[in-house]
Amino acid sequence: MPSEFKDKVREQFGRTAAGYVQSKGFAGGADLEEAVRLLKPTPEDSLLDVACGGGHTALFFAPLVRSVVASDLTMAMLKKAQEFISEEGRVDNVMFREADAEDLPFPAGSFTMLTCRIAPHHFPDVPRALREFHRVLRRGGRLVIIDTLLPDDPEIAEFYQAMEKMRDPTHVRAYRREEWTEMLQEADLILHETRVFPKTHDFHDWAKRAGLKREGIQNLNRFLMEAPEKVHDFFQIETFAGEVETYTDQKLLLYASRPEKK
Template structure:
């Protein structure tokens, strides 16, 4: 069932799950997936990870440790539903200013509605744009976060270079992504669950299984922890490191613009 992961030198540009597509075609296909799953996205994350994505996201925000002071800015990329940004604002005592950027308008619509319900519209703004071409000046943000989104970006190296560009000196990148399971036995159990149960759950809960089949396949194609850390380093980041969660089902990568 497993397919070969892409390497530190690229390969995700034309990988739509296990299918190879033409350069430039992937982004439209991925957009269609997220238009379909937007209203059930966080619910499906619960089902796909048995609720563990909430624990991993809390760990991400804890490691970020946003300061409780005015003027601190974070860019949350591919964060359309606002899940990470809301947690960051809460952890900062309501002082952080978050910009949620997503290429998918359906995901952003969900996030805007949730921000309004939480009374966070003054702290969180929403921007529809491409991670490969950020509409911000150099050295704008104190932090850049992306959770479970980088593997859906066709040109990951370009997105990482853009992350570096918009960060202030001393700024930090944090990237949470499904990764390469490193625990024996768990890897086989996780693979069986992913390929057999998740698409079926998608059919029942969201009415479609195909988008979730892509999401599962895209996890298997994404570079492993060491290769992705190498990509972050090549984008210019220093002190690059990562932490595995749940045996490597997810990994949190950190890098600094020094």
Template sequence: MDIKKDVQQQFGKNAASYVSSPIHKDGKDLVKMVEMAIVNGQEHLLDIATGGGHTANAFAPLVKKVTAVDLTVEMLAAAENFIKENGHLNVNFVQGDAEKLPFEDKSFEIVTCRIAPHHFPNVDLFIKEVQRVLKPQGQFILDDNVVPENEDFDRFYNTIEKLRDFSHYRAWKKSQWIEKLEESCLEIFEMHRFEKTFHFEPWCANMKLSEPKKNDLTKYILETPQRIKDKFRIVIEDGKVICFVGEAIILKAVKR
């Protein structure tokens, strides 16, 4: 089974939980994304890998039109229900692949993508597609989990994410995002780093992780070296993982 089928399988069966997930629904990062965008109300915005539709929902009152695209039809249905319940009727929903977008060149003033690129098997193709569909001077606002520059920390975080969610491909380093975007003629204007506290039980429950797999994940975390535990501020009580702290970035880039 390839990674894209993995993504469709995972998110298809967990679509509703992503609409209600606190990290996706209530994140302060979403407020920051909106603050970073320059809008005049006439923009056509593309939200890639819309998931539960939270980003599309946040921008819908601010722009003329939103197109929400996702690989998984169940996620699109959940997003559409959520957004229409909030009274936004200027959003259309399209099934599509982030690495091969079904839109013409220079179609959008703004492109957003939130908490999704770590699932993309070819992030360079994704960036190329963003650059293609953006109009000149168009804004790209990216929000995703990242890993520290240290190789051991990188390996640990990507390993636990993969153990929890087989559709996880890779969280990238901050330096890698900067390099990839600027190589694609997307000029970085603004960047924010923020921390995210992951509470272990709901983090696993979001993916409906089985008890044996959750036990394997717990064992891996418990046995990890102390310096990694310190870095990720892993809280362990009575042999159980309570929470840990990861990091994410929001980048705003402009097409030149």
């Protein structure tokens, strides 16, 4: 990950860490429940949660496994996640580690499970991150990745990319299902199942969580309001009196594993 961009990510998420911890959209959901169903965690499992954000995924899995390492590039985010999990007072098996997803500071085969939720679209080099996921997993280790699914329609996909970059300058890109499949295969990971989940966002909460001020929110609102009809239809954009109230995108869950043998 280029150092200048890495610093930009740290600055962005350092400023907005509290908003991510407090976000109800990250605290639970059908995607997390499906991740548990597919991964089948046991008290013998050791889990690495990559780009842990506010710590919600780590906390969700902690009661189900032996240990969790919650890692993130941004130390300020890690501190907020640690405060959040400590205040919950229900688990004592979560450790926190500053880490770049593309250069994980863990020995090979350190974990039996890995999760990475709503984060890869910030990675400049997803294939490199996937190779790191493969390396730190034991043979036969399981992983779940969840991120926004890029639409197949080129015009809608271009709109989505532009919208995300307007909201958050550290957004790199989302990927189509076929692109994910190819990247996992190239990283020598076995893709077992995929799931797609619609996720509805309150527009103002979504924009403010990224740190946008009034002018930025107004510009983003205008961008969505003036979008072509098929974009409005695809994202189910709900408006009232010239203001966007909600929009709905799709999250892709990928369940994969490291091969048992080479």
